[in-house]
Amino acid sequence: MTNANSPETKSPAGRRFLRWLLLILLLVAVAWFGWVYREIKFTADIDNAQTADAIAVFGAAEYAGRPSPVLHARLDKAVALYQRGIAPVVVTLGGGGDKDSGNTEGGVGRDYLLANGVPYDKIIAETESFDTEQQVENLALIAEREHFRHIVVVSDGTHLFRIALLCRRAGLQVYTSPRAPLGHIDELDEAQRIMHEMLSYTALRFGLHASWMHRWLNGRAD
Template sequence: MSTRRSNSGRKQGNAAKRFFVSVLVLVLLGIVGWFLWLYGQINDTAQIDNAQQADAIAVFGAAEYGGRPSPVLHARLDKAVLLYNKNIAPYVITLGGGQDKDSGKTEGGVGRDYLLANGIPYDHIIPETRSIDTEQQVQLLADIAHKNHFNSIVVVSDGTHLFRIALLCRRAGLKVYTSPRATVGRIDTIDSAQRMWHEMLSYTFLRTNLHVSWMHRWLEGKLN
């Protein structure tokens, strides 16, 4: 009798292990599939310039050094100047606050000065100088768009950054067209991989928060 029980218990244990392994494999396949899909979406967005007639051009902030744009911000601003000169939009919005509070410089302010030096009139530039990250830049961009009755905006940033920006803008009720900046110098494989992983993880975290928030609101509705 004890032998039968032992064999039965062993079979149940093996079945449980097989079930656990099957679930684990399915989860891993789902994760791999998600990141492969996401890589393709980010890469496709980075390669395509969707700039077209709009009410404004928005330049997402990047580092500034002592009042001068970093190479990355420089390239983003150059793209905005190019689009403005092509009459894509009559206004340019520069986004970004200051990383160094003591310097008094901001990414949005440095961007404005750069655009002025490149021939864009003062009253055609709208600087935003308070945001500290991409989400805040989108929130304040939405405020600017609402205040100025902008219905569509061309957003300029690094190519890999644009897929996440587009999602945030849709959440904020903005109609946007993505336009990647030109590549600055030679980007090595490690740097390129780091940028991609940063965006994939940031986008995944963003989508996870969206689903959690939606579930929370759904549960509140059911309980109230």
Template sequence: MGPEPAAARAVPGRAAPRWIRRLLLGTVLMAVIIVGGTAFRVWQVARVDGDRPVDAVVVLGAAQYAGEPSPVLAARLKHALALYRDGLAPRIVTVGGKQVGDLYTEAEAGRRYLTARGVPATAIDMVDEGTDTLGSLKSVAARAGQEGWSSALVVSDPWHSLRARTMARDAGLDAWTSPTRSGPVVQTRETQARYIFRETGALLYYRLTHASAETENTGLG
């Protein structure tokens, strides 16, 4: 009797691990493509100014201290003030609630900053609700519906722009972004890389869950 053919000696199911490896490799490659593509879009939108005439300039909140804006919030307010003075919108909407124990909301701190620089109180609309970007933008959209306006330039930090714009449009606003070009978030390449990484994860989380990912002490929640 001759030697047993190789096919006959093959162990049943031996090819299965090869398919598992291919599946795992394909999954990893897909994840790399999705994460890399999202990071590129975060970087790309951060570099774009969507400046145009709109109904309102919306300043997303960040930390405030006894009514004084933090450096992050002050950079956003300074940029919004420039847009208002350029005549791109008849109103500025300041946004953000307060932490436990605070005397002022982020929206109030924003209004104080703007009125001290000559913006009429009648041109400032406070939306002092929301503790993260998603909640704040939903409140802004509700206020817009009540007051009969719909288009907005959303002011935040560059790396936050894509997620903020996505959330604003999902909330029903005709939104574009006008990112700040100053402040702590844009000072160094290391800081920029850290925020791009953080925003990539936060945006992917939002797209999967339609919930906001908290990013502590940054105003980027």
């Protein structure tokens, strides 16, 4: 006997409904990700740096006490902003690094700034955070302690749209400032960076913070 609920016995109206539902969900997903993509690109292409209380450099990888090319570019941008008088203090963010050596992204950033003319008492190194979310949380604590009202945040251009949302949620008023490009970036690498940010931003907005997704989307503090 044929099961009344089998696909063969579903009514044409039921199949049409499912097709329309899938189509609507697809269109919603396309519209959402199209908007996120556009906002990521728009934020990445605009430098909003202006007079503030501090400059915050988001961490990236360090290699044996030396900044990776990405972190190097972010720190160079912070040095340039500091030299322009944008803000009197620079905050370097990021733990991570090599546990055996004791190096951290924030500590390596501090050393780089010192070597490039930023005085020691004008640098605050945060060395405990392990991802973007924690960097923002710790930046908020520093801002409260130091009475920073406005902060220029420096990172990769594609990273800044998500950072801006996290900062707003943490009660921070920030201006985004992208680092300079690193030579030629191939299309695949650029696509991977944007896809990572699109998924991370979507997870953040919709509260998809299951531990497996958090580890997948935020495997490093980038």
